[in-house]
Amino acid sequence: MKASIEFFFDPISPFSYLATTRIDELASRHGRNVIWRPTLVGVTVTKVMGLKPVPETPLKSTYFARDAQRLAQIFGVPLRRHGLKNVNSLAACRAFLWVQERDDASARRLVRHLSARLWVDGIDITPRETVVAEAASLGIEVGDLSSEEVKHKLAAAVDYAIRKNVFGVPFFVADDEPFWGCDRMWMLDYWLATGRLPSFDDLLCRLFQD
């Protein structure tokens, strides 16, 4: 039995959305299970790291917006820039945790769905009612999203991510090897296939065969 991979996500990030579309398939090709772990990357960036969110950071925001589109093209999925302000994923992450305890596959399906609703359809997933309704459209029940229990669960999940040095999403950990970014899924794939890192020439030569 091979060790599971950890996948840290936050529906608020377009890069996390992209990762949700591929991670399970990638891992299963290598006979690995994936443990999906929510985090609130906004909390980590502003409170732990003392930075501004990327969308409010000059220069970087422009590049990241363009790069998200480019990576969506690579991933072969749609992605549209939403003009929403102050989106947060508290309700989405709490819903994930409540469902995960009961049915892991449904919990993943819910996160894939909510991420795509935000990043493809431009639906604001901040309100609890929206999360409840979106889940219901999949036939998934999410429990009481304002219960103390689910609040504590999410706080613990965020603490865990911070202890694991998760400063951005998506973030993967395989065999204690950390990988940040959906643009590193090739490196994760290579790691899972070989247990090592590629050489620069290997990588370029292989891409270069086109």
Add this chain to the structure above:
Amino acid sequence: MKASIEFFFDPISPFSYLATTRIDELASRHGRNVIWRPTLVGVTVTKVMGLKPVPETPLKSTYFARDAQRLAQIFGVPLRRHGLKNVNSLAACRAFLWVQERDDASARRLVRHLSARLWVDGIDITPRETVVAEAASLGIEVGDLSSEEVKHKLAAAVDYAIRKNVFGVPFFVADDEPFWGCDRMWMLDYWLATGRLPSFDDLLCRLFQD
């Protein structure tokens, strides 16, 4: 005649050091010239973007230090973490610009050398005297590093980089397509070979042939 690639560097960054070891060879395989452009990424990060430098940013600093080692392994070159404080690359970048006007190949050689002195040998390249002496060891003269002319030249180079949205190094621009990071050199390579982006499956399948 194919369009040149722009390569933005700053010897202060380990990732920029890694890029200096490969960019010319990569570009020349595609019949492209590289225009090397210095910038002061510390200025951009703190003054334009309003962030802390990565080494002072919790969580991220840990990952980036580890990732630099991992990428050095991929690049097949040594990299050692120096314990130096307050290193800056003002003198190195000014020296580059003075030499570049006279002999572009020597200017590149100087930057490769200074980057490696910092990131392999742990030599502080901040003092002007050090830059002068290191250049002399290569038989390269660097002019007066405190002249108004070279100061203005570097200020203009930094302004140019900021106008080009260069928020980190290394940063490459090919045919108006921007690529940030030495871990995106595979994407640059693919772009130069094909004029397009790879698909996710192409990328993984190719890596996966191992």
